[in-house]
Amino acid sequence: MRIAGIMSGTSLDGIDVAIVEVGGRQPVRVIGFQSTPYPAAVRRELLAVSNAATHTGAISRLHFELGELYARAANRAIQSFGRVELIGCHGQTIFHEGRRNTLQIGEPAVIAERTGVPVVANFRARDIAAGGEGAPLVPYVDYLLFRHPKRTRTALNIGGIANITVIPAGAQPCDVAAFDTGPGNMVIDALVREHTRGKRNFDRGGRLAASGRIHHALLDDLLSHPYYRRDPPKSTGREQYGAEFVERMKRSKLPMRDLIATATALTAATIAIGVRRSGAAGAELIVSGGGAHNPRIMAQLAGFLPEAAIATTADYGIDIDAKEAVAFAILAHQTWQGRPGNLPSATGARRRVVLGSITPGDSGGESRSG
Secondary structure: OEEEEEEOOOOOOEEEEEEEEEOOOOOEEEEEEEEEEOOHHHHHHHHHHOOOOOOHHHHHHHHHHHHHHHHHHHHHHHHHHOOOOEEEEOOEEEEEEOOOEEEEEOOHHHHHHHHOOOEEEOOHHHHHHOOOOOOOOOHHHHHHHHOOOOOOEEEEEEOOEEEEEEEOOOOOHHHOEEEEEEEOOHHHHHHHHHHOOOOOOOOHHHHHHHHOOOOHHHHHHHHOOHHHHOOOOOOOOHHHHOHHHHHHHHOOOOOHHHHHHHHHHHHHHHHHHHHHHOOOOOOEEEEEOHHHHOHHHHHHHHHHOOOOEEEEHHHHOOOOOOHHHHHHHHHHHHHHOOOOOOOHHHHOOOOOOOOOEEEOOOOOOOOOOO
């Protein structure tokens, strides 16, 4: 079955679309991947409504506008790589409070109408209804892609938030441990935007961090938060690492380049804390997400975890930037087949459940172009 997975993460970089074949000669084959940046105005609006007291009309309008943008991105990928039979769309998270509530926007009815393809969306809600955090959901896919009969492996994704999936040698699904370690690129990106007055959205090549100095007193203060030593299951997001967190860092009155350097070290340090507390410091670490392109983060990870053999998903044939879009294509297939897609060992749910809701497309599931 050919499936399009659509993902837009907390970094608000844009819309990732992966076309995946599930159940062919290989269990999972990635056919193609494309990324479409958000229009600048839409990105500003999303930042405004994420973790903010915003008029519901603005959220409603964005909900439908994102549906249009997701549909265009999906149709563009379909034109490049061929028709699909199903779309899995995570949507854009604008609020997440694990075990209580979550909200992803991007109207699936619009995507189904514009593409003519059935859409699976609203993945997180059922896990929360079953007592879980609603995140992380990618660990089941990490288990399918990276489990090994004799080696323990840890999958690390560094998006806006960083999260790990620890897959013990010969693991069954119930043996997998996964959780958000803390900030990924989110805090760094916010500081870079302010430092460059909106000219840059991220620290390309880690150059700004490299030009600054890590302020160890501030770093130690940030690392004192109890979240990093709390046992999983646990999840976090923009509610913890958004504007208020950035303002807290700025109150130190340090030069902005030093704040960027310190935020970069915070990302690497909290990932390392999570890996060590999971008991997987000596396992292979397979990295994906935007942070994998940042040599400062990668070098600091190697320094914090000298025992780990660090690789990227590209070493396993999966584009560094595509893995989460690939994951939601696979999770959509699980839903379509009526099979559970969560791991209670990762989310804390009472049981495994079928995730998401299905919005039908046109009969026959043929995608439209244009």
